[in-house]
Amino acid sequence: MTQSVAILGASGYTGAELVRLIATHPSLRVAALAADRKAGQPMASVFPHLRHLDLPDLVQAGEIDYSGIDLIFCALPHGLSQALVTTLPREAKVVDLGADFRLTPEGYETWYGKAHAAVELQEEAVYGLTEFNRDAIRTARLVAGTGCNAATVQFALRPLIGQGLIDEDDIVCDLKNGVSGAGRSLKENMLFAERSTDVMGYSQGGRHRHLGEFDQEFTRIAGRDVRIQFTPHLVPVNRGILASCYLKGDPQAVHARLAEAYADEPFLHVLPFGEAPGMGHVMGSNFCHIGVIGDRIPGRTLVVATLDNLCKGSSGQAVQNANLMLGLEETAGLMLAPVFP
Numbered sequence: 156m157t158q159s160v161a162i163l164g165a166s167g168y169t170g171a172e173l174v175r176l177i178a179t180h181p182s183l184r185v186a187a188l189a190a191d192r193k194a195g196q197p198m199a200s201v202f203p204h205l206r207h208l209d210l211p212d213l214v215q216a217g218e219i220d221y222s223g224i225d226l227i228f229c230a231l232p233h234g235l236s237q238a239l240v241t242t243l244p245r246e247a248k249v250v251d252l253g254a255d256f257r258l259t260p261e262g263y264e265t266w267y268g269k270a271h272a273a274v275e276l277q278e279e280a281v282y283g284l285t286e287f288n289r290d291a292i293r294t295a296r297l298v299a300g301t302g303c304n305a306a307t308v309q310f311a312l313r314p315l316i317g318q319g320l321i322d323e324d325d326i327v328c329d330l331k332n333g334v335s336g337a338g339r340s341l342k343e344n345m346l347f348a349e350r351s352t353d354v355m356g357y358s359q360g361g362r363h364r365h366l367g368e369f370d371q372e373f374t375r376i377a378g379r380d381v382r383i384q385f386t387p388h389l390v391p392v393n394r395g396i397l398a399s400c401y402l403k404g405d406p407q408a409v410h411a412r413l414a415e416a417y418a419d420e421p422f423l424h425v426l427p428f429g430e431a432p433g434m435g436h437v438m439g440s441n442f443c444h445i446g447v448i449g450d451r452i453p454g455r456t457l458v459v460a461t462l463d464n465l466c467k468g469s470s471g472q473a474v475q476n477a478n479l480m481l482g483l484e485e486t487a488g489l490m491l492a493p494v495f496p
Contacts, residue, residue, distance in 0.1 A: 157184050161188070161228070167338060172469065197210075240276055254267065258371060281295040283300045283472060312326065329388070329399045331398075332388070336468075353391065357388070363387055394438060395464060396464045397459065399459050429447075441471035442462070444461050446458070463493075
């Protein structure tokens with residue numbers, strides 16, 4: 156049976172990625188597409204690479220007839236979903252790709268600088284890191300997608316937290332990501348002349364908002380306060396994230412734990428010990444590759460994780476969660492091989 160979905164924020168990169176994935180999904184159909192500034196335009200004029208698809212034109216979110224819509228994807232900038240989701244019909248399931256429901260109301264106010272506008276919805280939202288919250292996601296009405304950086308680092312570290320394998324007070328993560336993670340809106344520092352041959356750190360010194368997710372999730376798992384040192388960098392590639400996590404702990408034990416945790420996961424692949432993945436190995440796919448390498452200094456470990464920020468880090472994760480929420484095969488529409496070169 157085909158189920159109908161609507162995509163709000165379809166003129167952004169994650170919206171286009173949702174359309175790309177759903178185009179070959181055996182059980183999902185795009186019934187409505189919403190945008191703000193691009194409303195009234197055909198999707199083909201906004202994203203020419205999708206012109207071969209028979210898609211509805213972009214409209215304002217308020218113009219959509221939600222009767223018959225089984226699930227709604229919200230691919231909106233942070234701060235917009237909280238009020239909007241309260242207006243959506245209760246019978247429709249919602250996957251929010253933004254930041255509005257990832258954190259507790261207190262955490263949201265701390266990291267985003269304003270009070271949460273839909274506390275009652277936040278209380279029912281399920282954190283959408285699929286591999287760790289499957290049971291809750293299956294029965295959820297509202298799922299909050301993770302941050303793409305947050306997902307990458309959690310895949311590298313989450314099975315290790317609370318296991319006594321690493322020093323949880325000495326975790327350093329250095330992350331590189333592509334410019335599409337900054338969204339599609341015009342920004343001076345994202346111009347080709349400024350980014351094409353440069354590497355630049357940002358939100359340094361513990362100011363990146365995805366730290367709120369690390370603090371929330373790692374502290375909950377460990378049962379005590381866990382804070383990591385985290386620095387992201389923009390690199391001149393379109394898409395991709397690569398996180399290098401420096402740990403104190405036995406590398407063989409760390410590798411064994413990650414391999415055990417992900418042994419049955421279709422999208423998470425732990426490489427043989429001593430091998431490291433690259434961004435290009437997972438581009439355009441819903442896969443995450445993880446490598447573990449021992450350092451020349453005994454008791455030091457490097458864990459490297461990479462994924463596509465627009466797919467496994469956002470839209471692919473959203474479809475994976477939607478599959479569970481709609482009672483479909485979790486991998487449906489998501490087994491596309493990476494694009495290489």
